[in-house]
Every structure is written in structure tokens, then in C-alpha cells.
Amino acid sequence: MKLSDRVRLDDAVALRPERFGALAYSYRDRQLFFVDHALLPFVESAGGHTLGEIAGDLEAAGKVSKEALPRLLTVLEGLRRRGVLHVL
Amino acid sequence: MYYDALRQGLAAPICLTWELTYACNLLCVHCLSSSGKRAPDELDTAEAKRLLDEWAAMKVFYINVGGGEPMTRPDFFELMEYSIEHGIGVKFSTNGTLLDRRAARWIASTDYLDVQISVDGASAGVNDPIRGEGSFSRARNAMELLAAEGFPFKVNHVVTRRSFQGLDELHAIVTGMGGQLRVTRLRPSGRGKAVWEALKLTQAQNRELYDWLRAHPDVLTGDSFFHLSALGQPLDGLNMCGAGRIVCCVDPRGDVYACPFVLAPEFKAGNVRDSSFGEVWQGSPLFERLRGWEVGGQCRSCGAYDRCHGGCMAVKHFTGVDLDDPDPECVRKPEAGSTATLLPLALKPRAISPRPPAASRPVGSRPLP
Numbered sequence: 001m002k003l004s005d006r007v008r009l010d011d012a013v014a015l016r017p018e019r020f021g022a023l024a025y026s027y028r029d030r031q032l033f034f035v036d037h038a039l040l041p042f043v044e045s046a047g048g049h050t051l052g053e054i055a056g057d058l059e060a061a062g063k064v065s066k067e068a069l070p071r072l073l074t075v076l077e078g079l080r081r082r083g084v085l086h087v088l
Numbered sequence: 089m090y091y092d093a094l095r096q097g098l099a100a101p102i103c104l105t106w107e108l109t110y111a112c113n114l115l116c117v118h119c120l121s122s123s124g125k126r127a128p129d130e131l132d133t134a135e136a137k138r139l140l141d142e143w144a145a146m147k148v149f150y151i152n153v154g155g156g157e158p159m160t161r162p163d164f165f166e167l168m169e170y171s172i173e174h175g176i177g178v179k180f181s182t183n184g185t186l187l188d189r190r191a192a193r194w195i196a197s198t199d200y201l202d203v204q205i206s207v208d209g210a211s212a213g214v215n216d217p218i219r220g221e222g223s224f225s226r227a228r229n230a231m232e233l234l235a236a237e238g239f240p241f242k243v244n245h246v247v248t249r250r251s252f253q254g255l256d257e258l259h260a261i262v263t264g265m266g267g268q269l270r271v272t273r274l275r276p277s278g279r280g281k282a283v284w285e286a287l288k289l290t291q292a293q294n295r296e297l298y299d300w301l302r303a304h305p306d307v308l309t310g311d312s313f314f315h316l317s318a319l320g321q322p323l324d325g326l327n328m329c330g331a332g333r334i335v336c337c338v339d340p341r342g343d344v345y346a347c348p349f350v351l352a353p354e355f356k357a358g359n360v361r362d363s364s365f366g367e368v369w370q371g372s373p374l375f376e377r378l379r380g381w382e383v384g385g386q387c388r389s390c391g392a393y394d395r396c397h398g399g400c401m402a403v404k405h406f407t408g409v410d411l412d413d414p415d416p417e418c419v420r421k422p423e424a425g426s427t428a429t430l431l432p433l434a435l436k437p438r439a440i441s442p443r444p445p446a447a448s449r450p451v452g453s454r455p456l457p
Contacts, residue, residue: 014175016100016147020093023102025149027177027200032102032149034090 001077003052006088007045013084015044024084033084038064042076047088051076094326097333097379100146101369105337105348108136108158108167114183114220115438116208118246118287120349121339122278123156124438130340133163135361139338140171142365150177150200154348156340159186165194172200181206181244183223184230192230196237204242204270205230210254210261218248218287220437235265242308244270247297248287255300259307270308271301276406277349284407290427294419295319315399315415318392328397332357332378336369344368346378349402385412390420 001007009015012028021040024033035043041054049057051073058064064072079085111126112119131139143151151171158164159182168178177200184205187195195203205227209215212224219227227243234241243262247255255271262269276284289297298316301307301323311325326334331347332355338344342360345351357372369375383398399415407416414421 014147014149016149018093018099019096020090023098023149027149030150030177030202034093 001051001073001080001087003050003055003073005051006047006049007042007051007076007080007085008047008088009043010083010086024079026082026084028083031082033079033082038068039072039075042072043079043085091326091328094330094334095328095379095382097375099370100143100148101334101336102149103152103330103335104143104148104150105152105154105335106139107154107156107337107339107348108164109156109161109340111160112155112157112183113160113185114157114223116206116219116279117283117437118208118218118248118274118278118280120275120277120280121154121156121351126156126160127340131342131360133166135342136163136167137170139342139360139365140167140174140176143171143176144174146366146369148176150179152348153178153180155181157183157186159191168201169198172198178202179204182230183219184227185223187230187233189233192233192237192239195234196239202242203234203239204244205234206246207243207258208246208248209251210257214251214254216437218250218437223437231262231265231267235267238266241267242270243267244272244310246274247271247289248274249289249293250287252289252293252297255297259304263306268306268308269304270310271297271313272310273312273400273403275349275400275402277402278351281406285425288417291419291423292427294417298323298419312400315396315417316419317395318390318419322395327395329383329399329401331355331401332372332375336375338365344372346374347402349400350405352405354405381411383412385410385414387412387414390414392420 013024013026015022015024021036024035041058042051045054055069059066076085080087107121109126109130110123112123115124158180171178179202181204195201207215207227208218215224231241245258259269274280274284274288294316298319301309313323314325314327317323317327335347336344337348339351344357346355357374358368387393387398399418401411403416404411409416
């Protein structure tokens with residue numbers, strides 16, 4: 001997954017806010033996914049901004065460090081592979 | 089990683105069991121809810137729909153519908169469709185006896201609906217003494233109707249000392265029909281209390297089951313064997329007691345319990361006729377207590393604690409074991425009780441009534457909005 005990518009949630013996935021961020025549930029394959037606070041802005045972006053723009057905003061706000069970004073991209077890639085996210 | 093977050097409770101349950109009715113045309117010897125007769129004060133259709141409205145607002149993703157036999161309710165199809173229309177997926181458990189061709193077509197054509205048929209042995213000879221004469225062939229008939237529709241049904245099997253030998257056979261029957269097997273643990277809940285000692289797995293069977301489950305990743309367990317994770321690599325699932333944390337049960341009268349396996353006054357958190365479900369889920373003193381509690385005692389110094397977390401609260405409660413003590417079926421404890429496979433236990437479940445009550449017909453189905 002690249003920083004220039006825009007992502008959106010799959011139509012059959014519902015998000016519910018939780019203390020740790022959110023729970024995502026795929027009605028398609030009946031799977032639950034944990035989405036932590038750092039990941040939530042990317043997952044909820046609905047293609048409005050690129051991953052790089054979102055990461056930039058989070059960094060500026062002191063919510064995510066540059067070092068944490070590769071891990072976040074890996075998790076997002078995992079969600080894409082499991083059909084939770086789509087790259088636009 | 090999320091153990092603490094889950095232990096401390098969620099905004100809404102992940103696993104919400106809704107026992108629609110205590111009415112049942114069977115009288116299984118191990119029924120967790122002691123079902124048979126309908127309770128006179130069960131929630132009516134309007135109350136049931138209000139509950140579904142609230143769950144939809146709370147973003148409950150899906151509900152596990154059971155009973156009793158949920159298909160005996162005249163408004164069964166209406167309520168299931170109402171749930172799905174409001175974005176709540178349905179997984180319902182049935183004994184299959186009322187599942188006819190028309191119901192099979194409705195199931196196959198309805199999105200976000202899963203069906204689980206209860207079968208407690210690979211043959212009538214093993215199943216029927218537990219579930220009632222004729223119940224195996226009726227369940228098998230329901231499986232065949234769903235298979236004919238190409239529907240990937242599930243079969244739920246409460247594995248017992250008597251049925252254990254037939255696991256491979258049952259697995260073959262179910263997968264051969266395009267279904268998926270789910271194996272769950274016998275608990276001493278409801279009528280299960282009277283037969284638990286005689287039907288629970290032996291230590292040797294528990295060990296064999298652990299290996300069998302590890303070798304059959306396609307088999308679901310509903311997270312019910314997490315006490316066996318103490319044997320080695322954890323089994324798939326959260327491996328923790330979710331009662332009042334991620335799990336709860338609403339009974340046919342609207343009573344809210346911590347878990348479908350503890351329908352006992354000590355584990356009743358409230359009633360949806362007295363307050364909203366959300367108030368009970370978020371604010372009941374019982375649930376708050378469960379969310380702050382972890383099994384203590386000798387379990388804390390056990391090397392397997394991180395994998396089994398002390399085992400099943402319901403099994404402890406109904407066997408009179410302190411909740412801070414190890415699970416009665418703890419794999420690190422010596423065997424207790426008889427290990428005889430064939431016990432002189434007379435099981436007398438009711439045979440199926442020849443003319444079951446007919447549930448109302450489906451009124452058409454729509455996909456989720």
C-alpha cells in the first residue's frame with residue numbers, strides 16, 4: 001500500500017466506535033476486525049484524502065509518529081487483502 | 089493484544105444470544121435453558137421489535153437466535169426479517185424439525201442469515217437418546233433441504249462422552265453436504281446439570297479433542313474449548329470468558345443474563361421491560377463487576393493462565409466451584425469421577441410430536457440496506 005493511495009471501507013463492513021478505536025464487522029464473511037485509534041482516520045477516510053495526507057495531519061497533531069507509519073501501512077494492507085478496505 | 093480491551097467490555101456485545109422462546113417440541117436431556125414449555129410472559133412481537141430497534145441503534149452487528157425452538161414462534165420469520173432489514177445479521181439455531189422446503193428456500197434467499205442445526209451424534213443411535221426419538225432423521229432432513237438449495241449451513245454438535253467416537257463420521261456427513269461443523273462444549277447448565285457428570289468428556293477425550301480441533305481448522309467451536317488451550321498452542325478464538333464483557337443473553341421474558349450458559353438469578357443483570365438494553369449492558373452492577381474481575385486463586389500462578397484464563401464461569405457455577413478456582417475440566421488437574429463411556433444412565437428425552445406447530449410463512453426478504 002502506498003502513501004498516494006486513497007482507501008474506502010467495503011460496503012458490507014460496519015464500524016462501531018469502541019474505547020480502543022473501533023470494531024469492524026464484515027457481513028460478507030462474518031469476520032470481526034479490531035481498528036485501533038491510530039488506524040481509524042485511515043479506515044474512515046472514505047477516499048477523501050490520500051494515506052499520506054492523513055498521515056501528515058496525524059503527525060502534525062502529534063497523534064502518530066513517523067516511525068509508526070510502516071506498521072500502520074502494513075495493517076491497512078492486511079485489511080485490504082481481507083476485503084475490508086478497497087484502494088480507489 | 090485486545091484481551092484487556094475485551095475484558096473491560098465493549099460499547100455493545102459481539103456475541104448477543106437472544107432466546108426467542110422457551111417453547112420447544114423436543115426435550116433434550118442437556119438443554120442449557122431447560123426449554124420445553126413456552127413461558128406465559130414472553131416478549132410479544134412489538135416488544136421484540138423495539139429490542140431490535142435498540143440493538144440496531146447500538147450497532148449490534150449480529151444476533152444469535154435460539155430458544156427453545158425459535159421456529160415455533162408464529163412471528164419467527166417476521167422478526168428475523170425485521171432484524172436483517174435493520175442491519176443486524178442473524179445466526180439462528182434450530183433443531184431442524186420445523187424446517188421445510190419453503191423455509192429452506194427463504195433461508196437460502198435471505199442475505200446475512202446463517203443457520204445452525206443441532207445434531208448431537210453421527211447416528212440416530214447416539215443422537216436420539218440425547219435429543220429425542222426421530223430427531224436425528226428430522227435434523228438430517230433439514231440438512232438435505234438446505235443442501236438442495238446450495239446453502240452452506242452449519243451443524244452444531246455438543247460433544248459428549250458418548251458422541252466423541254463419531255466426530256470424524258459427523259464431520260464427513262456435514263462437509264459432504266456442503267455444511268460446516270461446529271463443535272461445542274457440554275455445560276452443566278439447565279437440564280445439562282443432571283447429565284453433565286455422565287456425559288462430559290474424559291480427560292483422555294479432552295486431550296484427543298484438542299488435537300482433533302487443531303487438525304481440523306475448518307471446524308468452528310464458538311470459542312467454547314478455551315480451557316483446552318492450556319494443552320499447548322491456543323485454539324482459534326479469543327480464549328477467554330466473555331460473559332458480560334463481549335457476551336450476553338436476553339431470554340424470552342427479556343431478562344438479560346451474562347451468558348446463555350448462566351441463566352441463573354446470580355447472573356441476571358436486568359430486564360428490558362424495566363430499563364433499556366443499553367442501560368443494562370453499560371451500567372448493570374453485575375456486568376461492571378465481571379468486567380473488573382479476573383480469575384484469581386491458584387490459576388494466576390499457572391503457566392497456562394494466558395491461554396485459558398481460568399476457564400468457563402458457567403461450568404464452575406453449576407458445579408459449585410468457586411469462580412476463582414480452576415475450571416472443573418482443567419487439563420492440569422487429575423481426573424475426577426468415572427470415565428466409563430457407557431454409563432447406566434437412562435436418558436429419556438421426549439420424542440418429536442407427530443404434528444409440530446406451524447410457524448407463519450415468510451413474507452419475502454430484502455438484502456441489508
